[in-house]
Amino acid sequence: MAVKERMDYIKKQLHSQSYKLTPQREATVEVLLENEEDHLSAEDVYLLVKDKAPEIGLATVYRTLELLNELEIVDKINFGDGVSRYDLRKEGANHSHHHLVCIQCGDVSEIEEDLLGEVEVKVEREWQFKIKDHRLTFHGVCSKCQREKDSTNEEVGRQTVDQL
Amino acid sequence: MAVKERMDYIKKQLHSQSYKLTPQREATVEVLLENEEDHLSAEDVYLLVKDKAPEIGLATVYRTLELLNELEIVDKINFGDGVSRYDLRKEGANHSHHHLVCIQCGDVSEIEEDLLGEVEVKVEREWQFKIKDHRLTFHGVCSKCQREKDSTNEEVGRQTVDQL
């Protein structure tokens, strides 16, 4: 399974920067590996890690997630609901990972495809800006909500599209 | 000047939804019109509005910005520095407004051009997602910091690229 290899890779990353490998950090990474599609908040991670290591503190979870973000192992993202969420980066792919946020049901789905290749070339050329990373999120109506609206013909109150 | 016309448009928008036009709201919109390029936070707006209307309260500024966001007159955005920022939408253009965030000096500049036309067509077709809006931000090194790095040859500590 790739899970073990990815865990080993992350451990190596920690060691190579002379960070210590603690059971708390290991348990946190495990939780992230087991819930990859879920856009977990720090609180979410905390509750899940407590199953594996009940003595862990919330502050440690925040510290670990911050560390993993600095090591570019996770992306810290914000969908405008007041909490930061943490996504494990796919191996290799370092930044082609976009989101579709439905403004009616609130669901978030992902696009793995790299959509911005040509766009990045253009931006780098025309604005002399060396791109290291990007965030792209679309707000709109998902296919399920489109179908429901068609069938009920009932106008659904439009939710606010706020922060990215 | 276009400022007056935009103000009138915004007043009309408020009235058409039977919101009341108060001096506080007018002063807030004035401040936004006079500081369009500045990505103001609620606190920033509050301090600027106090010059025009010293009796205004911070809560009113938050309420007004929230209202303007719902009316799609401003965009509420998040650059990962812990505060929401409010950008007046350009007239007509309803969502082609992107950001370049420098991970060294922290400067934010804007791209007005619509970069995503073809990308949106593709996303709508392939994911059956009806796009209403999007947020696109690039993180990287601005041209000024690239030049400075070249000349000093000194390694600059990498800042965290976090939310948004």
Next chain:
DNA sequence: ATACTAAACGATAATCATTATCGTTTTCAT
């Protein structure tokens, strides 16, 4: 294996942006 030291920990207090509350004031249609 033991001892050491910096790093990491848990508990919890502090911070800070944002939101809710509430009694008063104001807008605007009647």
Next chain:
DNA sequence: ATGAAAACGATAATGATTATCGTTTAGTAT
């Protein structure tokens, strides 16, 4: 002019995140 709904200012409450601090631990050198 009047009255009701909306908006206001002041400020308390909330809630996510960060800082503090005394204790514990990982990893290295003895």
